[in-house]
Amino acid sequence: MPTDMLIRRLLPLAAGALGALVPAASHGAGEDQGAHGVHIERQDWTFGGFGGQFEAAQLQRGFQIYKDVCVACHGLKRVYFRNLAQPGGPEFPEQAVKALAADWPNKVVDGPDDSGKMFERPAKLFDPILGPFRNDQEARAAQNGALPPDLSVIAKARNPDYTGPFWAHPFSMLRDVATGYQEGGPNYILALLTGYADKVPEGVKLADGMYYNVAFPGRQIAMPPPLAKDNFIKYQDGSGSLDQNARDVAAFLAWAADPSLNDRKRIGWLVMIYLAVTTVLLYLGKRRIWANVEH
Amino acid sequence: MEHHTSSYEPKTRRARWWDERLPVARLMHGQFIDFPTPRNLNYLWTFGAILTFVLAAQIATGVVLAMHYQPSGAGAFDSIEHIRRDVNYGWMIRSFHAVGGSMFFLAVYIHLFRALYYGSYKAPREVLWIIGVLIFAVMMATAFIGYALPWGQMSFWAVTVITNLFSALNEVIPGLGTVVVEWLWGGYAVSGTTLNRFYSLHYLLPFVIVGLVILHIWALHVVGQNNPTGLEIKTRSDWVPMYPQAVAKDSVGLFAFLILFAWFVFYLPDYLGHADNYIEANPLVTPPHIVPEWYFLPFYAILRAIPSKLGGVVAMFGSIAILVFVPWLDTSRVRSAKYRPVYRWFFWLLVITCLALGYLGAKPPEGAYVYWARVFTAYYFVHFLVVMPVVGILETPKALPKSITDAVLGGAGAPKTAAAAPERR
Numbered sequence: 001m002p003t004d005m006l007i008r009r010l011l012p013l014a015a016g017a018l019g020a021l022v023p024a025a026s027h028g029a030g031e032d033q034g035a036h037g038v039h040i041e042r043q044d045w046t047f048g049g050f051g052g053q054f055e056a057a058q059l060q061r062g063f064q065i066y067k068d069v070c071v072a073c074h075g076l077k078r079v080y081f082r083n084l085a086q087p088g089g090p091e092f093p094e095q096a097v098k099a100l101a102a103d104w105p106n107k108v109v110d111g112p113d114d115s116g117k118m119f120e121r122p123a124k125l126f127d128p129i130l131g132p133f134r135n136d137q138e139a140r141a142a143q144n145g146a147l148p149p150d151l152s153v154i155a156k157a158r159n160p161d162y163t164g165p166f167w168a169h170p171f172s173m174l175r176d177v178a179t180g181y182q183e184g185g186p187n188y189i190l191a192l193l194t195g196y197a198d199k200v201p202e203g204v205k206l207a208d209g210m211y212y213n214v215a216f217p218g219r220q221i222a223m224p225p226p227l228a229k230d231n232f233i234k235y236q237d238g239s240g241s242l243d244q245n246a247r248d249v250a251a252f253l254a255w256a257a258d259p260s261l262n263d264r265k266r267i268g269w270l271v272m273i274y275l276a277v278t279t280v281l282l283y284l285g286k287r288r289i290w291a292n293v294e295h
Numbered sequence: 296m297e298h299h300t301s302s303y304e305p306k307t308r309r310a311r312w313w314d315e316r317l318p319v320a321r322l323m324h325g326q327f328i329d330f331p332t333p334r335n336l337n338y339l340w341t342f343g344a345i346l347t348f349v350l351a352a353q354i355a356t357g358v359v360l361a362m363h364y365q366p367s368g369a370g371a372f373d374s375i376e377h378i379r380r381d382v383n384y385g386w387m388i389r390s391f392h393a394v395g396g397s398m399f400f401l402a403v404y405i406h407l408f409r410a411l412y413y414g415s416y417k418a419p420r421e422v423l424w425i426i427g428v429l430i431f432a433v434m435m436a437t438a439f440i441g442y443a444l445p446w447g448q449m450s451f452w453a454v455t456v457i458t459n460l461f462s463a464l465n466e467v468i469p470g471l472g473t474v475v476v477e478w479l480w481g482g483y484a485v486s487g488t489t490l491n492r493f494y495s496l497h498y499l500l501p502f503v504i505v506g507l508v509i510l511h512i513w514a515l516h517v518v519g520q521n522n523p524t525g526l527e528i529k530t531r532s533d534w535v536p537m538y539p540q541a542v543a544k545d546s547v548g549l550f551a552f553l554i555l556f557a558w559f560v561f562y563l564p565d566y567l568g569h570a571d572n573y574i575e576a577n578p579l580v581t582p583p584h585i586v587p588e589w590y591f592l593p594f595y596a597i598l599r600a601i602p603s604k605l606g607g608v609v610a611m612f613g614s615i616a617i618l619v620f621v622p623w624l625d626t627s628r629v630r631s632a633k634y635r636p637v638y639r640w641f642f643w644l645l646v647i648t649c650l651a652l653g654y655l656g657a658k659p660p661e662g663a664y665v666y667w668a669r670v671f672t673a674y675y676f677v678h679f680l681v682v683m684p685v686v687g688i689l690e691t692p693k694a695l696p697k698s699i700t701d702a703v704l705g706g707a708g709a710p711k712t713a714a715a716a717p718e719r720r
C-alpha cells in the first residue's frame with residue numbers, strides 16, 4: 001500500500017530507532033498500546049454518567065488490591081500518599097495513611113545529607129506512591145525485558161476502539177456525548193484483568209514469557225495473571241472474587257487518574273443549571289426586544 | 296456602511312474632555328451600539344460573537360496554565376498532571392482550555408460553512424473573507440503546536456509526522472526540506488528543544504489572531520454584514536441597531552453554545568482527545584495509529600489520499616489555500632444559496648464530503664478507506680474548481696425579494712414601513 005509507505009517514509013527516524021531496538025521494544029510496545037479492534041464490554045460504574053461519584057468503600061478495596069498485588073511491579077508515582085486521605089478519594093483516615101506510608105516497602109531516596117550522600121527514608125504523606133523499580137532499565141532487567149507501566153493515569157491512557165458497524169458509529173458517539181460516557185479505561189482494565197484464558201486456543205503459539213489474554217491487543221501480554229479465579233484477594237469481611245477484585249482495582253485506578261471527578265461532576269450540575277436558566281432568561285429578553293420587529 | 300457615523304453624544308464634562316482627545320467611546324458607540332445590522336439575521340450569525348468569546352477565553356485560561364506549565368521534555372507531561380491534580384481548580388482551567396480548542400474549531404467550521412452557504416465571501420466582502428481564511432490558518436498552527444505541549448505520545452508523534460512533511464521540499468530543491476525540518480526541530484530529531492520553541496510560539500500566535508480578528512471586524516464594519524437573503528441594506532427599514540437587537544440575539548446564541556461547551560468541560564473532558572496522549576512521549580515507541588485531533592482529520596485524510604509525499608502535502612495545504620480564491624471561483628450573480636436551487640445541493644454535498652473525510656482521517660490508511668478518501672478528496676477540489684464556476688454560470692437563480700424588508704414582510708407590508716425604523720414601530 002503506497003500510503004503505508006508514505007507514513008513509513010515520514011518516520012525514518014522512528015523506523016530506524018525501532019529497527020535497532022526490536023527485542024527490547026516489542027514487549028514494551030505491547031504494554032503501551034491501546035485496545036485496538038478488541039470488543040470490550042461496557043460496565044456500570046458508580047462514577048459513570050453525569051451523576052456519578054466514586055464510592056469511597058470501593059476505592060478502599062481497590063487500593064487494597066493495588067497494595068497487595070499490583071505494587072509488586074507497578075508504581076503510582078503521580079498519586080501521593082496524602083491523596084488517599086483527601087475528599088473524593090478512598091478517604092482513609094489520615095493517621096492510617098501516615099502509618100501506611102511509613103511502612104511502604106519502596107523507600108524514598110532523599111538527600112544529599114550533610115556528608116553529601118543520598119539516603120533512603122520511609123515515605124511520608126507528601127511523597128509519591130512508588131513502585132519497586134527505581135527506573136525503567138531496572139524494571140526491564142527484572143521483568144524479562146517487559147516494562148510494567150506506571151498506573152497513575154492508566155485509566156485515561158486506555159480507551160477501547162469502537163468495534164460496531166461503521167454506519168452506527170456516529171450514533172454511538174452521539175449516545176456517549178449525550179450520556180457523558182467516558183468509562184472506556186476502567187472497562188478495559190476490568191476486561192484485561194479477567195481476560196486471561198485458562199487454556200491457549202489451538203493454533204496460537206505464544207512467544208517466550210508471554211500469556212494469552214483476550215482483552216489485550218494482539219492477545220499476547222507479558223504480564224503474568226495478577227489475579228485468578230482461584231487466587232484472588234479476600235477483603236476484611238471475607239468476601240471477594242476475581243471479578244470483584246478486578247472491578248474494585250479498576251475503580252481505584254479510575255480515581256487515581258481523575259481524582260477531581262467528584263468535584264467536577266458536582267460543580268458541573270451547578271454550571272449547567274446556571275447556563276440553562278440564563279439562556280432561557282436571555283431568550284425571553286431577546287423576544288421582548290424583538291417583539292416589535294418582524295424578522 | 297462606510298458613511299455610518301456614530302450618534303455618540305458625551306454627557307459629562309469628563310466624557311467631553313476625552314472625546315476631544317481620544318474618541319474611543321465615540322468609536323465603540325458607532326461600531327457596537329448603533330451599528331446597522333440586517334433585521335433578518337438568523338442564529339448562524341451569532342457565531343462571530345461566540346468565536347470572539349472563545350478566543351478571549353482561550354487566552355485567559357492559557358495565561359493561567361502558562362503560570363504552572365513547564366515547557367521541557369522532562370517536565371511537560373508531569374506539569375500537566377500537576378495542574379490537573381494540585382493546582383486549585385487546575386482540572387477545570389485545563390479542561391476549559393483543552394475543550395476550548397475543540398469548541399473554537401466547531402464554531403469556526405459553522406461560521407465558515409455559514410459564509411459559504413450565504414455567499415458571504417462575494418463582493419464586496421472578499422478582503423473580509425480572506426482575512427477570515429488567514430485567521431483559520433493561524434488558528435490551525437496555534438492548535439497544532441498547542442497539542443504538542445502536553446508531550447504525550449500523540450503530541451510527540453503528531454509533531455514528528457507533521458514537521459516531517461516539510462522534508463517533502465527536498466523533492467523541489469534537494470536539501471531544502473532537511474534544512475527546514477531541522478530548523479523547526481532545533482536539532483536532528485523532535486526533542487525538548489522543539490517543545491520549547493513550540494511553547495513560545497503557542498503564546499505568540501494567539502495575539503497574531505487577535506490582530507487579525509480586529510482587522511476582520513474592521514473589514515466587516517466597512518462592508519456591513521451579509522444576511523440570509525444576500526441582499527445589501529438599502530433603506531432604514533432593512534436594519535436594526537446592533538444594540539440592543541443584535542446583542543440580545545448574540546447573547547442567547549453564546550449562552551446556548553456555552554451549555555455544549557460546559558457539557559464537555561465537566562462531563563467529557565477527555566472525550567475529544569486521544570487516550571494515547573496520557574502516555575508520556577517516547578521516541579522509541581510508535582503508537583499503532585497516529586491520528587491528529589478531530590478538527591484536523593479531513594485534512595489528514597487528504598494528505599494520505601495522495602500516493603506521493605509531495606503531492607499529499609501540496610493537496611493538504613492547497614485544500615486550505617483554495618479558500619482564498621473562492622470569491623472569484625464563484626461566478627453566480629446571486630449570493631445566497633437560498634435562491635440557488637442547483638448549487639444548494641452541491642453545498643450539502645461539500646458538507647458531507649468534509650464529514651466523510653473527517654471519518655476517513657481517523658481510519659488506518661488501508662483498503663476501502665484509501666479508495667473513499669481519494670473519491671472525497673477529488674470532490675473537495677472539484678467542488679471549488681469546477682462546481683462553483685460552472686454551476687454559477689449555468690444555474691437560473693430563483694427570483695430575489697426586492698429588499699430585506701420585503702423578504703421579511705413577504706412583500707405585503709413593505710410600503711407602510713419602508714422608511715421607518717423597524718424597532719420603533
